Amino acid sequence: MEAFLKEAKNSSRILATISGREKNRILKEMAQALRENSSILIAQNKKDMEEGEKNKLSSALMDRLLLDESRIDAMAVAIEEIAALKDPVGRVLDGWITEDGLNMQKVSIPIGVIGIIYESRPNVTSDTAALCFKSSNVCVLKGGKEAQNSNEGIAKILQDVLEANDLPRALISLIPDASREGVDKLIKMDKYVDLIIPRGGAGLIKHVTENATVAVVKHDKGQCHTYIDKDAKLDNAIAIALNAKVQRPGVCNAMETLLVDAAIAKEALPQLKTAFDEAHTELKGDSRTQDIIEVSHATDEDYDTEYLANILNIKVVDGVEGAIEHIVRFGSGHSEAIITENITTAELFLNAIDAAAVYVNASTRFTDGGAFGFGAEVGISTNKLHARGPMGIEGLTTYKFKIYGSGQVRK
Amino acid sequence: MEAFLKEAKNSSRILATISGREKNRILKEMAQALRENSSILIAQNKKDMEEGEKNKLSSALMDRLLLDESRIDAMAVAIEEIAALKDPVGRVLDGWITEDGLNMQKVSIPIGVIGIIYESRPNVTSDTAALCFKSSNVCVLKGGKEAQNSNEGIAKILQDVLEANDLPRALISLIPDASREGVDKLIKMDKYVDLIIPRGGAGLIKHVTENATVAVVKHDKGQCHTYIDKDAKLDNAIAIALNAKVQRPGVCNAMETLLVDAAIAKEALPQLKTAFDEAHTELKGDSRTQDIIEVSHATDEDYDTEYLANILNIKVVDGVEGAIEHIVRFGSGHSEAIITENITTAELFLNAIDAAAVYVNASTRFTDGGAFGFGAEVGISTNKLHARGPMGIEGLTTYKFKIYGSGQVRK
Structure with a gap:
């Protein structure tokens, strides 16, 4: 050698x-x-x-x-x-x-x-x-x-x-x-x-x-999150969350955990469940999620797992601060997204999250050399x-x- | 911890x-x-x-x-x-x-x-x-x-x-x-x-x-070299070589080995010896150097040693190719210099040498954050x-x- x-x-x-x-x-x-x-x-x-x-x-x-x-x-x-x-x-x-x-x-x-x-x-x-x-x-x-x-x-x-x-x-x-x-x-x-x-x-x-x-x-690994803020356009949020999970679940920039602001959980979760059920996604959630929709229980181990499959963790969090706290604990620094129309909330998230790519109002699936416009790609570091x-x-x-x-x- | x-x-x-x-x-x-x-x-x-x-x-x-x-x-x-x-x-x-x-x-x-x-x-x-x-x-x-x-x-x-x-x-x-x-x-x-x-x-x-x-x-470590090419201005060359070695011998950007083109060795080495003797530099050289000036013998181990002291290895080499060959073998990728008025020779050296800083017609002692204009310096990587x-x-x-x-x- x-x-x-x-x-x-x-x-x-x-x-x-x-x-x-x-x-x-x-x-x-x-x-x-x-x-x-x-x-x-x-x-x-x-x-x-x-x-x-x-x-x-x-x-x-x-x-x-x-x-x-x-x-x-x-x-x-x-x-x-x-x-x-x-x-x-x-x-x-x-x-x-x-x-x-x-x-x-x-x-x-x-x-x-x-x-x-x-x-x-x-x-x-x-x-x-x-x-x-x-x-x-x-x-x-x-x-x-x-x-x-x-x-x-x-x-x-x-x-x-x-x-x-x-x-x-x-x-x-x-x-x-x-x-x-x-x-x-x-x-x-x-x-x-x-x-x-x-x-x-x-x-x-x-x-x-x-x-x-x-x-x-x-x-x-990519332990990627999408956070739906109370100020999100809900249609946008559902389309982006769905894309981030199901468009190609087996890749590192696919979402593993969806974080939903408690302030809109009651409205958003049933609609999200309908969308993900149609895409045959297996859903898991914490007890606050389970209070609103029927999903199996998500453990800390689940929140730490890169499924690379059509399985999704959901968690209800208290606003952007709760989302940041969860991502700091479980994120792998790959790709994280916030869905919101509020510029202050968006900037808070963009600045607080330490990841290679931090998105506002877009799918984490864009993290690759082609989508970034780099041409050929060596990989995703x-x-x-x-x-x-x-x-x-x-x-x-x-x-x-x-x-x-x-x-x-x-x- | x-x-x-x-x-x-x-x-x-x-x-x-x-x-x-x-x-x-x-x-x-x-x-x-x-x-x-x-x-x-x-x-x-x-x-x-x-x-x-x-x-x-x-x-x-x-x-x-x-x-x-x-x-x-x-x-x-x-x-x-x-x-x-x-x-x-x-x-x-x-x-x-x-x-x-x-x-x-x-x-x-x-x-x-x-x-x-x-x-x-x-x-x-x-x-x-x-x-x-x-x-x-x-x-x-x-x-x-x-x-x-x-x-x-x-x-x-x-x-x-x-x-x-x-x-x-x-x-x-x-x-x-x-x-x-x-x-x-x-x-x-x-x-x-x-x-x-x-x-x-x-x-x-x-x-x-x-x-x-x-x-x-x-x-x-900085195993730094200066190569004096046959097309060097000799006054320049002597001043730069002297500065690279003696201005502050204990630092990583100081020169440890001087390479002299065989084509000018007979003219250059006696003048270099006079200059370094005045600066009380201990000189070592290969046999081709010893044929021209009186210095102790430099071994491969010497050429591989960062003295961090007022000691200098000299070697007579066959043109810029000989200099590059020596530096590829012994250099540590820190700072390397060529002294020449010939632009083709200079560019050949600049392109061939893989080091953090490659100089033409200047002292290796400039490799630091202050001299580069970076302000405060974390160190020299x-x-x-x-x-x-x-x-x-x-x-x-x-x-x-x-x-x-x-x-x-x-x-």
């Missing part, structure tokens, strides 16, 4: 010498190569599918694993879209002349070597490799073992394109030891790896955070530092100061 | 409710309180000085430890200067309207609870506390045990001012257990602490980096992410997205 990562680190220098035009041309070749080798890829994928059937993977997992012509074409299109993005490297982020006459330029540069740990979907392999190549980073990838054959197939196709362009295959690679021990080595190699991005279950994230010596940008919330390709850069002097010495 | 940090975390919310004007008024009261209580502080400091004498601390350490009227006044002035800075919190960093009509505001916010681990100089206690308070962060401080009485005195004075303003004392505090075990607990409390800043020796930094689960912005290089008060903030909708739901 050490020799492998050392090679990755050494190969990173060559990326500084490739122009943006060249990077984009190579990315387009990669997209084309995926299309041209789709039958090989599908054969590789078939091995994973057979293994998955043997291991009785759920139908949802099997679906995520599957590669066919149209999915491979979608992967190619995604790479072409990444090629079309503006180069994130070499932007002048700031500049000034110091009192000593030094001409300062703060410029964006690649991070270096990025380790990415992820699960099932094979398209993450090509997406991530393309995002890293576009931002002049070396990537070392560790996908799920259930997709190992598919990932190897994808990596080989991309590496062949690198080699055909006289570039080292080490710029894009799967780690040689994809076991738990391999991951444990990877996350401690701060000499060669500059950043680890773990995307996956809570167990993986916790393990990586606790054991890494490399910097980590994690993609952790739950870090507080470096990248917070939707992480566009700029999140794969850091900066340095280029300083132009004319003989200055320190007095 | 856990109860203590939980209180720190809880108290952090109150900081969002204090206006910038109030923060500045309280900071000025803190400065005044330090002046008014200088005799108490000096008495506390005397205990540390006596203890230090008993433990036979070096005269340099004893000098760093000492507090007198003028140093206490300097601490007060530093706080007043921090009060005069622009509030780093609440800046709109970016803003746009998304395709869905969401009004996006990316705004700067405090990081939360910041743990700072540092050594000897008691003024770091008041500087750091003031920087954190100004940026609406709670600080938990762990100073050197040789300054424990002085630090307790300073913290008590600042806390009394907080209390007189109806604010919790927990906003500024020393950790209750300043032992190694206490530090080990602190750096693993990611539930309550958002950032750890270790400032100190390599052993401390390594220990914190390897064991922290909290995010770390480290202030590690050797992190690659979040804050790189001189870390002004903006380095104590992160951001969130405030999102203003009008009923938007995700399609």
